[in-house]
Amino acid sequence: MHGDSLAVAQRSLGDPSIAYPLWPPMTRGCPATSTPEIAYPVEVDYAYDKVQAGLFDREIGPDLARWAPLLPPLHAPTLGEGGTPLVEIEGVFVKDESRNPTWSHKDRLNRCTVSGALGAGAPGIVAASSGNHGASAAAYAARAGLPCVILASADSPPAIGDFIRSYGAVVLPVPAAERRPLMRRIVDELGFHPVSNLSVTHTGHGFGPEGYKTIAYELHRQVGVPAAVFVPTGYGELIYGVWKGFTELRRLGITSATPRMFSCEPAAGGPLARALATGLPAVSVEVRESLAYAIDCPVNGYRGVVAVRDSGGGAVLSTDEEMAAAQRDLARRGLWHELSSAAALAGYRKLGERFDGPVVCVSTSSGFKDLGVGSTPTVPLDPSWPVVREVLRARGI
Template sequence: MTGTTSAYTGVLRDGVTGAEVAEAEAYRPSASALARGVHVHASPVYDLTGITALPAPGAGPGVFRFASLLPVEPSGPLVSLGEGGTPLVPVPRAGAAVGLPSLLVKDESRNPTWSYKDRLAAVAVTKALQQGHDTVVVASTGNHGAATAAYAARAGLRCVVLTVASVPETMKTLMQSSGADVVAFDDPRDRWVVMRAGVEERGWVPVSGYVSPPSGSNPFGVDGYKTLAYEIWEQLGGRVPDAVVAPVAYGDGVAGTLRGFQDLVALGLADDVPRMVAAEPFGPHVAALRDGFAPGASVPAGPTVAFSIGSSTATWQAWDALRSSGGAAATADDEQVMRAQSALAAAEGMYLEASSVITYAVLPDLVARGELGADDTVVLLGTSTGLKDVGATAARLAPVPVIAPTLAAFDAAAGRG
């Protein structure tokens, strides 16, 4: 494989009906879909004929090492900040504590803006640049906006970020620091009103979803998450894990990652895909797996420390990824999430954002239900660093004591001796 030709065919497929839609309509809901209250669940289509291996390291910058398996033109321009290639870290002590000795974390906090959203942003912004657009827009509570702003700056494109007034100041700072036009709303739903108007009236390219009920993000960008599967397969020595546990709101990550594993099966490099498992605060995908997917169906929701994934509504793409892989979904409340954050950091030195470490918080429930077992190799997607919301952690910690310069004072403060 030379990496100079893309397997992307230029066609997107509607996951609900199987109907094909033109690439030019990829950023816009169809009239019939809107009438049903459903977005077009489009995903790029590839012709993998003749491909027998993944591109070698160094075949392209960042995730574009895999450009021939992404919906972009490999000859460029490619918008990269060196994302991807993140470590797959064994966490044996944390795993033993929940009955999963073969537990690993794909540490996406090592990406340029400290989250896995960089994979989506790199591909979505590259596609927008290659198609000749000048403005991208995203509705985000933090990580998605920070990533899109950074990659738009790298590409020389204008970026509009529509966020929520209640998000941590760190998140707002990260979005603004890359030069984006950032505005906030008290009601999160108002973001989609403005975003859709910008898409339809001004030609802005949406990098996130912008319809209600939600359906997921830019379909080209979602395929950036395929690179997670490719890397995990390589890092496990050419095999797939038994399960991948991902934090889920609208399911971009779980859907895109599964597509990558499906590519590996289609290429003859793997026999099957892993079970995809959703971790969430309120359980819309738990309900969808139990009752079947119903567009617009919702569950009770409220404030959560895992604010980035605090959705009350399931999406078709996430439900389909969970269902088709034989996967599952589980919930954790704020106390469980913050205990998990502390436990993982103390046991393994990995400090993940609440919306990310929820994957560790749900493991006891999944083990108790028999969804995961001691013989399983389980990968958690560590999607973002705890440095994005230090305040949530600090609020639960005791003040650091100020002591006299003696070991006796240290022992007293540390509870020793």
């Protein structure tokens, strides 16, 4: 399906008048606008005037290729990503990204980043991740027949390490401070394609957030244009991708409005909230311990600033306890999601604002990815009826 792409260039977010060729994918941000302190990302630009009117009339379903004209060339084969359901809970809609092939939103990104690696002729891919991104990158690399190296943390959940290794990836558990230097070495000496960040502040892969736009396309088909979208936010690639998707729908005349975007970060850090409050493109913060390890980041990316600022949205910080309460309530309604995923619902509750229209909380990943999952021992129970009856009575049954 890669021949259907209308992608024409990579454009700087630091200065949109600066454009670069579409190939190779830029993985270290915009060289013209970045400084030793701040790195500005690039995004993919398209021949929007050639988009056919019927593109957004297509039914949603797995495989991002249905949106191929507005994605980078899809050289990587699909695993059936996208087409995730929208579930109504407490008067808001939950976009359940745990239904993707590796049970997280990262599959949309990695369909595009691994496509970039294949298009560039790379001999393999490398990523720094202790969770969703590593598992997804390993799966899409395996599907594409590429070797994969994942630089992980020694204290990441053991089940995640097994998950990543199951795809044949090499997992290197190293201290966090060593991940980026090692990734650069693997890129420079082995020619591997990086599918995670190499720059001082987060820019990531130029193609990656394009995959997240498809969430906006699907939401448009499922619920129209929401009044607000709440997004668990680490480096800001997801919230920016969703925002860009809605701006494209408006640009193409499919819709006349866009939603307000709300970033939802752990109160233990919150660099995007700090950047927005201070008017800076990116800041570093000291991160306290949080169980929401998937989004507990020490630095934000400029993409998140653009999405929140330009949409008229806001930043919400939630404690682990607030996220855990939202996580429990999601589970009681049939959705078992990672603590970091529950940040969106927790953020919506904490903001306490009424909206004139649908509200969507993006839930990013399965509860399987959480710390400590699988560590609770199973203690045999006396099967006699009095004991069983007492256990059930204690649970209100």
